[in-house]
Amino acid sequence: MNANNSLRVDGLVERALALNFDDLRALPEADQVRDVRRLGAKRGGDAVGLATILRLAGASSEAQYITLHAGADDFHASVPLSSVSDKAVLIYQQDGAPLPAAAGGPFRFFIPDHAACRTAEIDECANVKFVDRIELTRERGFDNRPQDETEHAKLHEPG
Numbered sequence: 001m002n003a004n005n006s007l008r009v010d011g012l013v014e015r016a017l018a019l020n021f022d023d024l025r026a027l028p029e030a031d032q033v034r035d036v037r038r039l040g041a042k043r044g045g046d047a048v049g050l051a052t053i054l055r056l057a058g059a060s061s062e063a064q065y066i067t068l069h070a071g072a073d074d075f076h077a078s079v080p081l082s083s084v085s086d087k088a089v090l091i092y093q094q095d096g097a098p099l100p101a102a103a104g105g106p107f108r109f110f111i112p113d114h115a116a117c118r119t120a121e122i123d124e125c126a127n128v129k130f131v132d133r134i135e136l137t138r139e140r141g142f143d144n145r146p147q148d149e150t151e152h153a154k155l156h157e158p159g
């Protein structure tokens with residue numbers, strides 16, 4: 001996580017962005033997704049649509065992949081942009097305050113109709129917590145989601 005808790009958006013965009021809690025909170029109601037439990041999230045909170053972020057950054061039509069980077073625990077997932085661009089959201093607040101780390105904050109990527117872990121490209125594992133950078137690329141980006149069940153189970157061990 002970077003020091004000022006901002007989310008960088010870069011790669012194939014017209015404008016690289018550094019968004020913080022206040023920036024997201026100030027977006028118009030039309031860009032807000034209130035109560036992500038309605039989308040199937042386990043915990044409550046508010047989000048902005050990924051489509052909004054792509055619009056703000058001026059995503060290039062050449063971008064084919066979106067990579068969610070979490071520097072905090074070095075976890076990364078890269079998925080085809082077209083499969084998430086109109087439905088994924090970025091959760092950023094809970095009860096009017098920044099999303100706590102316990103819920104994957106300050107920024108958590110969430111795909112509403114994700115598949116079960118490791119059953120598809122767009123699976124629950126791609127709901128990256130502690131996202132500090134969203135990168136758009138032509139080719140698939142870095143992805144270190146667990147490859148097998150042993151590796152996957154380790155991620156779910158407490159501590």
Ligand SMILES: Nc1nc2c(c(=O)[nH]1)N[C@H]1C(S)=C(S)[C@@H](COP(=O)(O)O)O[C@H]1N2
Binds near residue numbers: 070127130131
């Ligand atoms: N930064 C980060 N994000 C992550 C993970 C992780 O280890 N680090 N685990 C992933 C996996 S494998 C799953 S199944 C979900 C679990 O989300 P939950 O902790 O909200 O249940 O988060 C995903 N996002």
Ligand SMILES: [Mo]
Binds near residue numbers: 118124
């Ligand atoms: Mo997972």
